[in-house]
Amino acid sequence: MKLTHHLILCTLALTGLSAQAHHHDSAEAPAATASAAQGEEWVAAEVRRIDPEQRKLTLRHGDIKSMQMMGMTMVFKADAGVSLEGLAVGDRIEFRPVRRSEGFVLLAWRRQP
Numbered sequence: 001m002k003l004t005h006h007l008i009l010c011t012l013a014l015t016g017l018s019a020q021a022h023h024h025d026s027a028e029a030p031a032a033t034a035s036a037a038q039g040e041e042w043v044a045a046e047v048r049r050i051d052p053e054q055r056k057l058t059l060r061h062g063d064i065k066s067m068q069m070m071g072m073t074m075v076f077k078a079d080a081g082v083s084l085e086g087l088a089v090g091d092r093i094e095f096r097p098v099r100r101s102e103g104f105v106l107l108a109w110r111r112q113p
């Protein structure tokens with residue numbers, strides 16, 4: 001139940017992003033382009049659940065500015081070629097998320113310094 005709620009919040013956040021992008025089409029706003037593009041931003045997270053067969057991670061992530069998404073717990077699918085070896089529940093990591101048509105994808109991860 002809790003997870004479903006968070007996924008709905010994610011969808012709402014992304015809907016808001018699209019709407020705002022349109023408003024910014026004709027705006028000057030050079031400051032907005034200074035932030036990392038989607039897929040390039042490293043986001044702090046804690047591993048809550050690992051599904052090695054489905055290659056899915058449940059992460060409690062911090063704010064994802066490139067997606068205008070607040071911190072929450074949600075599922076990411078590891079991108080092809082991303083190794084989940086050595087990763088354990090409770091680990092604190094940084095990861096690069098991106099949204100694709102099939103869902104939210106983790107492009108890379110590393111341990112928090």
Ligand SMILES: [Cu+2]
Pocket residue numbers: 010061069070071072073074
């Ligand atoms: Cu989220």
